[in-house]
Amino acid sequence: MFEIKHKDIGGRVGILKINHKKVETPALMPVVNPHKMTIEPKKFRRFGTNILITNAYILYKDFRNKVKDIHKFLNFDGVVVTDSGAFQLMRYGKIDVTNKEIVEFQKEIGSDIGTFLDIPTTPDKTHNEALRDLERTMRRAREALKITPNLNGPIQGGRFLDLRKIASIQMSKLPFLIYPVGGIVPLMEEYRFHELFEIILTCRENVPLNKPLHAFGAGHPMLFSFLAAIGVDLFDSAMYSLAAQENRYLTSHGTYSLEELREFPCSCKVCTIHTPESLLSLNEEKRIKLLAEHNLHISFEELRRVRNAIYNGELWELIQIRARSHPKLLEALKAFKKPFLERLDPVTKRKALFYSGKESLFRTELESFRIRLYRNYVPEKTTRLVILPYSERPFSKFYNVWNTESTHFAVATPFATVPLELENIYPVSQHIFTDDSILQEETLQRIREFIHHFKGRYSRIRVFKKVEAALEFCHSLKEMERDILSDIKGIVNFQFGYPAGLALENVEVRRSKRTGKIKEVYSDSKLFGTFRKDGFLIPTMWGAGEMKKLLRSPKRRVILMDEAVPFVEMGKSVFAKFVRNCDSEIRPGEEVLIVDRKDRLVAVGKAILSSREMMEMESGVAVEVRHSLK
Numbered sequence: 001m002f003e004i005k006h007k008d009i010g011g012r013v014g015i016l017k018i019n020h021k022k023v024e025t026p027a028l029m030p031v032v033n034p035h036k037m038t039i040e041p042k043k044f045r046r047f048g049t050n051i052l053i054t055n056a057y058i059l060y061k062d063f064r065n066k067v068k069d070i071h072k073f074l075n076f077d078g079v080v081v082t083d084s085g086a087f088q089l090m091r092y093g094k095i096d097v098t099n100k101e102i103v104e105f106q107k108e109i110g111s112d113i114g115t116f117l118d119i120p121t122t123p124d125k126t127h128n129e130a131l132r133d134l135e136r137t138m139r140r141a142r143e144a145l146k147i148t149p150n151l152n153g154p155i156q157g158g159r160f161l162d163l164r165k166i167a168s169i170q171m172s173k174l175p176f177l178i179y180p181v182g183g184i185v186p187l188m189e190e191y192r193f194h195e196l197f198e199i200i201l202t203c204r205e206n207v208p209l210n211k212p213l214h215a216f217g218a219g220h221p222m223l224f225s226f227l228a229a230i231g232v233d234l235f236d237s238a239m240y241s242l243a244a245q246e247n248r249y250l251t252s253h254g255t256y257s258l259e260e261l262r263e264f265p266c267s268c269k270v271c272t273i274h275t276p277e278s279l280l281s282l283n284e285e286k287r288i289k290l291l292a293e294h295n296l297h298i299s300f301e302e303l304r305r306v307r308n309a310i311y312n313g314e315l316w317e318l319i320q321i322r323a324r325s326h327p328k329l330l331e332a333l334k335a336f337k338k339p340f341l342e343r344l345d346p347v348t349k350r351k352a353l354f355y356s357g358k359e360s361l362f363r364t365e366l367e368s369f370r371i372r373l374y375r376n377y378v379p380e381k382t383t384r385l386v387i388l389p390y391s392e393r394p395f396s397k398f399y400n401v402w403n404t405e406s407t408h409f410a411v412a413t414p415f416a417t418v419p420l421e422l423e424n425i426y427p428v429s430q431h432i433f434t435d436d437s438i439l440q441e442e443t444l445q446r447i448r449e450f451i452h453h454f455k456g457r458y459s460r461i462r463v464f465k466k467v468e469a470a471l472e473f474c475h476s477l478k479e480m481e482r483d484i485l486s487d488i489k490g491i492v493n494f495q496f497g498y499p500a501g502l503a504l505e506n507v508e509v510r511r512s513k514r515t516g517k518i519k520e521v522y523s524d525s526k527l528f529g530t531f532r533k534d535g536f537l538i539p540t541m542w543g544a545g546e547m548k549k550l551l552r553s554p555k556r557r558v559i560l561m562d563e564a565v566p567f568v569e570m571g572k573s574v575f576a577k578f579v580r581n582c583d584s585e586i587r588p589g590e591e592v593l594i595v596d597r598k599d600r601l602v603a604v605g606k607a608i609l610s611s612r613e614m615m616e617m618e619s620g621v622a623v624e625v626r627h628s629l630k
């Protein structure tokens with residue numbers, strides 16, 4: 001029902017199939033108030049959406065005899081999601097309909113996805129109250145599923161992460177179509193973004209990744225990039241209309257009141273035809289309609305920007321910009337330091353990693369680099385290590401040095417101290433930092449970390465803090481032969497884990513004539529692998545086979561179900577559905593060994609999904625095959 005097409009951080013561009021209708025995610029569902037259709041639903045298609053959400057409670061109360069078929073009533077043939085009135089319950093404390101009645105009603109009117117009457121637990125509730133609410137919500141969930149399977153399964157638990165975790169686990173065991181995170185509207189209204197992100201992250205960590213998540217009531221475009229990055233697939237917006245009713249003008253990074261605006265910063269149809277002044281002079285109904293149109297326009301614009309950023313691997317860059325537009329957002333970014341999030345993020349991006357401030361230093365790509373460095377990398381020889389200060393790149397060219405039999409080099413960067421042979425690997429060669437980010441506390445901390453971790457491996461470690469002194473030292477060195485075997489072993493260990501590098505012997509390389517970068521690696525005169533542009537090695541079948549002998553199953557492996565073997569052998573992609581098991585450390589973008597149940601090498605390829613996704617997704621490509629047996 002849900003398939004991932006592109007990923008970045010924990011975000012995904014995907015396809016959601018509901019009653020044979022396809023919705024591209026992350027998607028925004030405009031909220032339709034049956035009493036006040038600020039914008040007619042049939043116009044939503046123009047904004048590029050084929051999904052909306054409306055309120056079954058209002059329909060039940062005030063339009064019961066008029067609504068037979070919700071699609072006809074709204075004159076909208078896309079996906080219609082209905083909410084249950086639970087939000088009204090939260091706002092006004094009481095409503096006069098039972099869970100059973102409202103679920104049956106939604107089934108009758110042909111809602112594509114209904115919602116049972118969950119108990120939204122606001123953040124002010126105590127742990128006891130939240131627990132009691134959650135138990136009632138769970139009972140109602142089971143009652144509702146006896147009536148229809150086309151339902152949302154809201155996750156409650158108030159501000160308590162332990163309850164959110166229990167709710168996520170229990171709710172996702174029940175067969176709902178979508179899992180909304182509920183009771184979060186007050187957090188958004190009060191700009192309590194850190195708590196909001198912690199809650200959503202807890203839910204995403206505990207709801208299987210094949211199940212779409214919806215942030216109930218998240219309608220402000222300034223939050224879309226953040227929420228998408230932590231795995232939210234659906235947003236709903238009443239904001240576009242509610243804000244318009246109060247003369248508020250939404251932008252991708254905040255809200256203005258109409259009176260504050262001298263000119264419109266947007267180029268949508270409304271904003272090009274009108275001025276703030278001319279809008280203010282219109283009658284209320286007209287003004288609200290036009291303002292709502294702009295607000296919806298800007299919301300969909302941001303959503304397209306988010307999907308684009310996911311496609312391009314630039315979601316962090318977008319988030320960095322958005323985070324800098326409000327200190328509460330910047331502060332809230334701390335919540336993103338979660339191991340499970342880092343493990344979902346591709347190891348490489350199409351473009352350079354941009355530094356925007358200290359928040360950039362805990363980016364998932366950098367954390368993932370450090371993890372592989374400390375876990376996988378093993379210095380090949382007991383040599384002297386010289387740590388050089390950050391410089392222009394390529395570092396080896398700037399200092400005119402290379403690793404030799406007796407001396408190895410590393411470069412101190414603010415995100416890791418990087419062994420010189422890894423200098424072409426993303427993100428070492430593909431990042432743009434500011435000068436003042438370089439020689440700071442973080443860089444020194446990373447040097448200490450590196451030394452602590454690899455202490456016993458080097459005979460001596462010398463650290464240069466000043467570029468001039470380091471240059472002088474490097475120039476004083478005698479020309480020595482580059483220790484290419486140990487360089488390639490270093491890269492292979494870093495990428496595949498020790499002792500994969502031991503598969504190499506009598507190494508020879510072929511370089512690019514233009515850049516001098518290594519393109520091909522031969523071991524004992526046989527082609528072992530070729531280098532990607534981002535510095536990762538693609539092993540040949542032979543190279544992979546040699547490494548496989550040294551790595552115990554399931555390390556670096558994706559293990560196929562029997563029925564997929566004949567296809568993958570012939571070079572077809574590996575579908576998630578046919579992954580029997582895999583190494584739990586696989587991240588998207590890594591090169592993996594594809595084997596059958598008996599650990600016979602069937603192919604090598606590039607992981608499209610992380611290991612968790614390979615195990616949890618039921619459709620879509622898990623690994624793109626590069627080389628195969630036949």
Ligand code: GUN
Pocket residue numbers: 083084085086087115118119120121154181182183184185216217
């Ligand atoms: N709309 C906003 N928050 C909620 C919630 O927690 N539950 C439901 N059903 N609708 C909502």
Ligand code: ZN
Pocket residue numbers: 264266267268269270271272294297298
């Ligand atoms: Zn506009």
